[in-house]
Amino acid sequence: xxxxRRPVTLISSDGRAVPxxxxxxxxxPGDADRVRLAVKFGDGEIAHEAxxxxxxxxxxxxxxxxxxxxxxxxxxxxxxxxxxxxxxxxAGDKAYRLYPGQRGRTAEVVDIFDDGxxxxxxxxxxxxxxxRAWLESLNSDSG
Numbered sequence: 433x434x435x436x437r438r439p440v441t442l443i444s445s446d447g448r449a450v451p452x453x454x455x456x457x458x459x460x461p462g463d464a465d466r467v468r469l470a471v472k473f474g475d476g477e478i479a480h481e482a483x484x485x486x487x488x489x490x491x492x493x494x495x496x497x498x499x500x501x502x503x504x505x506x507x508x509x510x511x512x513x514x515x516x517x518x519x520x521x522x523a524g525d526k527a528y529r530l531y532p533g534q535r536g537r538t539a540e541v542v543d544i545f546d547d548g549x550x551x552x553x554x555x556x557x558x559x560x561x562x563x564r565a566w567l568e569s570l571n572s573d574s575g
Contacts, residue, residue: 433457435470438545442473443553445500450474452503454545456485458523467523471496471503484524486514486544490556502553507544510552513563514544530562532569 435455442450452473460468460481469488470479478495482488489507496502506512506527514527515536527544528536542548554562 433459433461435468440471440545441504441547442471442496442501443504449504450501454503455479456525456545473501484514484519484522486519486524486527489544493556497555502555504547504551504553505545506542506548506551508553508559509550510554510559510562511566512542512544513559513566530566532566533572535570 435457438454438456440452440454442452444450450473452471455470455472457468460466462468463481466481466483467485467488468479468481469485469492470477471492476499478492480488480491482491486507489503493503493508502508506529509529511530512527513530514524518524518526525544526541529540529542529550530536
């Protein structure tokens with residue numbers, strides 16, 4: 433089965449744009465219950481299998497970070513995070529743009545492999561911290 437191919441720009445630590453490509457398998461060749469994601473760039477390739485694409489992307493982002501690279505896509509953007517339902521029932525390739533004090537809305541759903549003018553690429557840890565702060569902002573409004 434051929435993977436879906438999606439272009440991606442990788443941003444180097446010195447600000448250079450490095451062209452790359454995501455390869456997406458909704459069924460991993462090694463395990464049909466998992467997805468496989470790879471990113472190719474220059475002479476390099478990093479691939480991971482996971483339960484969903486967002487988890488695989490986070491693993492790839494961690495490895496890319498060691499190489500001083502960060503993908504410019506919604507899946508690596510500060511204020512984007514998938515819902516549990518997207519990850520559990522879907523392939524985890526859709527996520528919400530999240531704003532403090534506001535629940536995720538359908539109009540704010542994005543494809544994690546797309547790029548856009550509001551993408552703010554950050555590390556996995558910074559993104560997770562932002563997600564936790566967003567959750568707390570929802571809890572503070574209900575009290």
